[in-house]
Amino acid sequence: MTGTPTGLSQAATSNRRPIETARNDFPILDQTVAGKPLVYLDNAATTQKPRRVIDSLRHYYEHDNANVHRGIHELSERATRQYESARDKVRDFINADVREEIIFVRGTTEAINLVAQSYLRPILAAGDEILITEMEHHSNIVPWQLVAEQTGARLRVAPITDSGELLLPTLAEMIGPRTRLLAVTQVSNALGSINPVADIVRLAHEQAVPVLVDGAQAVGHMPVDVRAIGCDFYAFSGHKMYGPTGIGVLYGRRDLLEKMPPWQGGGEMIRSVSFEKTEYNVLPHKFEAGTPHIAGAIGLGVAIDYIEDLGRSAIECHEQDLLAYATGALARVPGLRLVGTAPQKAAILSFLIDGLHPHDISTVLDREGVAVRAGHHCAMPLMARLGIPGTTRASLAFYNKPAEIDALVRGLLQVVAFFNRGRAGG
Amino acid sequence: MDPELRELYQDLILDHGRQPRNFGPLPGYSHRLEGVNPLCGDKLVLYLKVVDDRIEDISFEGAGCAISMASASLMTERLRGRSVDEAMALFDPVHRLLMTGELRPAANSEPGDENLGKVRMLAGVSAFPSRVKCATLAWHTLRAALSGESKPVSTE
Structure with missing residues (x-):
């Protein structure tokens, strides 16, 4: 149990429901925001509810x-x-x-x-x-x-x-x-x-x-x-x-x-x-x-x-895969730095982008249909310890898809281009 | 890019957000007040040097989003050299502008309305209700400071 909290303490059994289709159990995810498909990445604030x-x-x-x-x-x-x-x-x-x-x-x-x-x-x-x-x-x-x-x-x-x-x-x-x-x-x-x-x-x-x-x-x-x-x-x-x-x-x-x-x-x-x-x-x-x-x-x-029914080990594995994918994908955004890089991590990605404030980032992402959290995350002493006013945070759940991570990254690339327009050399 | 976003983040706003004017402490100030937005943790300190009911000098420092920095920066530009009464009279029209995106109809206009100057560029914030407080923080702090408040101002 200790030391390897992300490991497979119980092997996912094969008669479980497949996680890939479980997204369909969440009616709220099937909607558009600002004309774009909703990409809900604020699961650490609250998760969505299955129809059941x-x-x-x-x-x-x-x-x-x-x-x-x-x-x-x-x-x-x-x-x-x-x-x-x-x-x-x-x-x-x-x-x-x-x-x-x-x-x-x-x-x-x-x-x-x-x-x-x-x-x-x-x-x-x-x-x-x-x-x-x-x-x-x-x-x-x-x-x-x-x-x-x-x-x-x-x-x-x-x-x-x-x-x-x-x-x-x-x-x-x-x-x-x-x-x-x-x-x-x-x-x-x-x-x-x-x-x-x-x-x-x-x-x-x-x-x-x-x-x-x-x-x-x-x-x-x-x-x-x-x-x-x-x-x-x-x-x-x-x-x-x-x-x-x-x-x-x-x-x-x-x-x-x-x-x-x-x-x-x-x-x-x-x-x-x-x-x-x-x-x-x-x-x-x-x-x-x-x-x-x-x-x-x-x-x-x-x-x-x-x-x-889904299996917690299966959920954990799937979310670890999503975390690995997202960590790699975010590295493509110029000037982005992850905050929180402990070896044992849950699928929560807090980050900063050079010269940009988390609130401005999340306002632009919202118009792309991407819901993230910006700010101190009810952890102001932690932010003070890290010497930062806040972060932008994407927090994942098993129903998120790699394509949604791609949408986040596309949105962030737009954010960077949008805010850096007119900057010297940019 | 979304037209409302373009309206919000105009070049002038980004410029003031990146390079706020009148930034830093003000030696010899007569008023100093902190303003905080507890929802996001944005914080600014406003300094005023009021001599004979006139704002002889004004500055601010702090950290925040482009909107809050630009709003404070534009406010300080607008207010330097104005009378305290003029500054106080600007609060309502600015607040209305940020909440609704509108200036008062010309027929009902009051002395402050035509004095907004470049502050008008913040009208786009009204399309983003969750961001209005970023823009009003500086103005709330101003009003409280000129009213003699000494306790930090909160947007909540």
Whole structure:
């Protein structure tokens, strides 16, 4: 599992659905933008949804909509069954030990905030340390800053190399007697770097420090096994893995979750309430106050079915092929420099072009039908570390085609020609 | 190339974007204010030297896209030597131009309208809603600075 995260940990089996035709499952991709075929390369922001997921939302609202865990009637039982079945699918998908370890939340951000406030805040004292890395997304920085402010704890930041790799020996040295948690992303949303999270967990556990892994950019693109990683918490979002927005998952080790207080109060999370005392519900309901995003959870379950039908190893292989193709193709654009060139990379290509600002690049690409992201990618401290204001980022999914990479490169060549017109010697 | 893109990125805009005028800190300034666009991280610092309600000198520094750099550059060219009232009066017509691409109809025109000068070249930005804030950043910062604000201005 460790060391070779892009390797074939499970050989793609031959009875899977072929990936090449899976693009047809995504109705949104079949459209034109500004008169050009849409080329959607902003998958790290959100992925598109296969028809099966879209249909499942519609089916739920048309046939089964009811509140869960409450009604003594057929619809409520159906809704509850499907909602809880989605939890089982998530458990299997990330290989958690028991279903009680799967908490439905709004997304990665909420999952991390839950851990910050419910797990960490009660045990933090002034002078304690929370360790993160320079490549974290704002959602894996700010919740820790908040809890640090509330408790007088200190946020420490492990450095990366210029190519976007974590320095493991330095990270190991920074884990000290005051470290109460290490929070690290599995895949950098801005650089694509894949971190050896199982190795990192081992280093932290040697010093009895628990680890939260931000899996937002990993879970839809490669096999993920939380027990093989060994992490204590794992957070991810449905919408970055072909599921609906507004639903995500916090995985937490059961013994930790049992000890944690609820972080939101309300219905669903209680066993009995009186004005004198409230007894909390058991896991996982203790952390799911209020009516949950039932349709979202069901849709997430269907997204998992969809991914498993294709096979995560097959998805990973295909995306690695696309990454290799795109890396070669972008080299043809004069003045282009990739930002993030770690040897282990997911299919995310951040780049700069000499003399051109990412926003100007993406405005021109948009008129060519090519959707990319421009800016700081919610990682302003990382951009500051790299000494750049932002990048243009093409992030791929298995449904992208080499022809779309070609369209990106054609667009970029036009960008360069367009903006360099009238320049001396150009 | 798309005609709206040509309209947006005219030669003059690219020229000011690449080589912004009045760029750099201003010694002896009377006003200094930071403006940020948190959506994209663009940041600029505007300096003004106001003497007897007249903008004697003006400059800016920062990093941003061609639109935000050109907008700030054109603004500084336009405002040097103007009165504070004239500068403040320009905000609304400029804002309207950037949002709609239109100047006020001649019949309803106000004193600022005919004073836009080369700033008019930014009219093309109105066809790109996600880029309007790039162009308005400098003007928001200007208005806040002349109103005596000291906290950084945000376009959000």
